[in-house]
Amino acid sequence: MPLPYSTLNRGSLAFAIALIASQSAFANDYSALFKAKKYDEVEHLASTRLHAEPNNADALIAKIDLILMEGKENRLDDASKLAEQCISANPGNSECQTSLGNVLGTKAMMGGIMSAIGYASKIRDAFKKAVELDPKNFAARDGLLQYYLQAPSIAGGGKGKAQNLIDDTAKINAAASTLMQAKLDLSEEKFSRAESSALSVNVAGSEVLGDMQRGVLQNIGGLYVQQKKYADASRIFQEIQQRFPDKDTGTYGMARTLQEQGLYKDALSYFEKALAVETHAHTYYRIAQCWQAVSDKVKAITTFEKALNFKPQLPKRMKEDAEAQLKTLRS
Numbered sequence: 001m002p003l004p005y006s007t008l009n010r011g012s013l014a015f016a017i018a019l020i021a022s023q024s025a026f027a028n029d030y031s032a033l034f035k036a037k038k039y040d041e042v043e044h045l046a047s048t049r050l051h052a053e054p055n056n057a058d059a060l061i062a063k064i065d066l067i068l069m070e071g072k073e074n075r076l077d078d079a080s081k082l083a084e085q086c087i088s089a090n091p092g093n094s095e096c097q098t099s100l101g102n103v104l105g106t107k108a109m110m111g112g113i114m115s116a117i118g119y120a121s122k123i124r125d126a127f128k129k130a131v132e133l134d135p136k137n138f139a140a141r142d143g144l145l146q147y148y149l150q151a152p153s154i155a156g157g158g159k160g161k162a163q164n165l166i167d168d169t170a171k172i173n174a175a176a177s178t179l180m181q182a183k184l185d186l187s188e189e190k191f192s193r194a195e196s197s198a199l200s201v202n203v204a205g206s207e208v209l210g211d212m213q214r215g216v217l218q219n220i221g222g223l224y225v226q227q228k229k230y231a232d233a234s235r236i237f238q239e240i241q242q243r244f245p246d247k248d249t250g251t252y253g254m255a256r257t258l259q260e261q262g263l264y265k266d267a268l269s270y271f272e273k274a275l276a277v278e279t280h281a282h283t284y285y286r287i288a289q290c291w292q293a294v295s296d297k298v299k300a301i302t303t304f305e306k307a308l309n310f311k312p313q314l315p316k317r318m319k320e321d322a323e324a325q326l327k328t329l330r331s
Contacts, residue, residue: 030062037279039311042066055089057096064099069312073110079103094134101126101143110316120155123147138176138208141169145180149187159184175201179212186219191232195220199239214244221253225260233257248278255286264290281310285318292325301329 029049033042042062049059060082067079080103086096101123108119124147130140145165151157162184170177178201185194198216203209217240224233234257241250255270271287288303304326307314314322 029058034062034065039066039069055085057086057090057093060086061095061099064103068102068106071312071315073316076103076107076110080107092133094130094137094140097126097130097133098137098140098143101130101140105143105147117155120151124151124156135172138169138173138212141165141176142180142183142212145183149184159187162187173209175203175206175209176212179209179216182216183219186216186223191220191223195236210244214240214247214249218249218253221257225257228260230257230261246277248274248280248283251277252283252286259286259290262293264293279310281307281312281314282318284310285314285322288322288325292329297329301326304329 029045030042033039033045043066046059046062046066049056050063053059064079064082064086067075067082080100083096083100083103086093087100090096104119104123104126108123111119124144127140127144127147130137131144134140145162148157148162148165149159162180166177166180166184169180178197182194182197185197194216198213198220201209201213203213217236221233221236221240224230224236234254237250237253237257239250240247240253244250251270251274255267255274258264258267258270268287268290271283271290274283275287284303284307288300288307291303292300304322307322308319308326313319
């Protein structure tokens with residue numbers, strides 16, 4: 001479930017969006033459909049299953065993931081209810097707990113700082129319970145790690161707890177532990193160490209670990225862009241592109257790196273390559289920005305419209321900006 005190019009907002013609880021991609025654990029029945037972006041078929045299959053089995057965990061989780069992909073704040077309460085139902089009917093299911101952590105994390109991110117504080121302990125407890133039920137649920141371990149790194153100590157966060165979790169994970173899976181350590185190193189701005197650790201892991205055969213590796217490398221590249229270390233960012237995104245050719249993360253990251261340097265025509269080429277791999281509203285949004293920057297009003301309007309009409313829809317901030325830009329372009 002690919003996401004817009006972003007980095008974690010350190011010092012806050014607004015980490016949920018960065019988690020969703022790596023923490024979704026689709027059941028086999030739904031996995032292929034999600035990967036093929038056949039979301040209507042996922043909805044139909046899940047609804048049919050729930051009609052026959054109202055508490056089927058796999059179907060409930062699929063429904064939750066569809067809502068999270070939509071990014072609509074007004075549907076998060078529905079997702080929360082589904083997650084609670086999943087847990088109540090399937091108390092031993094680790095993935096139900098992971099889904100609750102994802103939903104509450106997203107609600108916290110969208111609701112602002114007071115909302116984040118209100119959901120903090122529930123987010124932590126959901127991921128902790130998921131790990132307790134299944135110690136090999138590395139998506140939940142990754143979610144709990146992000147919580148410890150993002151939450152203030154008063155809310156149960158802290159790098160000491162993060163390190164303890166990493167050390168515990170090492171007893172179960174060295175690769176997962178190394179990737180988690182890279183995230184801790186990154187939070188401490190140990191960029192070279194984080195990069196070296198993340199690149200050293202062989203994630204072959206594990207989609208969850210692959211997502212974790214791609215995510216931490218994406219965050220490293222994003223932070224390099226923020227610091228205007230464009231050569232370093234390019235190196236990272238090229239590495240992602242080589243390792244994950246079936247994902248748009250690398251090409252999209254390269255495009256954003258070029259866009260941030262004002263190299264709009266070069267960026268357009270990479271954004272188009274990203275679209276050829278995976279189609280997303282946020283890619284159209286960035287393309288529209290580039291057309292606008294090179295004064296091609298017609299193409300900018302057309303592409304902003306594509307961004308706004310695409311499903312799943314743009315994140316709220318991008319949506320509002322796209323609408324504002326269209327209004328200006330049409331005036």
